[in-house]
Amino acid sequence: MVADIPTTRDKILQAAAEITKEVGPVNLSLDAVAKRAGLSKGGLLYTFPTKAKLLEGLVEQHVSEFDQSLRREEASRNFGPNSVVLAVIAVYRAEFVCNEPEPSGILAAIANDPGFLEPIRRYNKQLLQRMRENAADPMLAMMVFLTIEGLRSLKLFEMNVLDRAEQIAAIDRLKNLFEPADPAPVETPAVA
Structure with missing residues (x-):
């Protein structure tokens, strides 16, 4: 069975969840999420246009x-x-x-x-x-x-x-x- 390849959305959500656990929800930043997900901030914003959407x-x-x-x-x-x-x-x-x-x-x-x-x-x-x-x-x-x-x-x-x-x-x-x-x-x- 072939393992599921995470989508860009999955990578972003995983990164956001990890960062939130580490620094708390108040300190969640889109820059940090993009970096953790291995994307440019523009790539993150294409999938989630705002922090609220994320x-x-x-x-x-x-x-x-x-x-x-x-x-x-x-x-x-x-x-x-x-x-x-x-x-x-x-x-x-x-x-x-x-x-x-x-x-x-x-x-x-x-x-x-x-x-x-x-x-x-x-x-x-x-x-x-x-x-x-x-x-x-x-x-x-x-x-x-x-x-x-x-x-x-x-x-x-x-x-x-x-x-x-x-x-x-x-x-x-x-x-x-x-x-x-x-x-x-x-x-x-x-x-x-």
């Missing part, structure tokens, strides 16, 4: 990557009952256990223009609806959504009030609410 691109990329991971996980569960809820839990848990930082591009975009939250709002609204429609218990699905978004927000704003073990235990408990319990082993009578 930040918007970071938000859109984050939503797209999450959705791709979610849909792969959902497919691995054969799109059965509760598959959307279990996929959301699994994707978040994988990100958390791998200790992946929340995308700093999101904070950069929000700091620059709170309107960049709109794609996330739209996506989350659709995701919550999918979770409810696919769940055996729609109210419980909503509670899972709120719990995960709460944990994600605490991490994003570096306000964790739970330690790592408590957070993993909470995520695992959510999963247990939706996975069928292992049936008790059936004892077969001894044949005389």
Whole structure:
């Protein structure tokens, strides 16, 4: 299988995400992004005419990557009952256990223009609806959504009030609410 060759857009977004993690969203400069991506500033401006468009691109990329991971996980569960809820839990848990930082591009975009939250709002609204429609218990699905978004927000704003073990235990408990319990082993009578 041939590896995907990153596009100019991909290189720019990767460079912007890296720089934002290193220096913070306020110090993100188009010159630094162009240099890191191996482009002229004009090349960067051709793809993203403004810093605002670049930040918007970071938000859109984050939503797209999450959705791709979610849909792969959902497919691995054969799109059965509760598959959307279990996929959301699994994707978040994988990100958390791998200790992946929340995308700093999101904070950069929000700091620059709170309107960049709109794609996330739209996506989350659709995701919550999918979770409810696919769940055996729609109210419980909503509670899972709120719990995960709460944990994600605490991490994003570096306000964790739970330690790592408590957070993993909470995520695992959510999963247990939706996975069928292992049936008790059936004892077969001894044949005389």
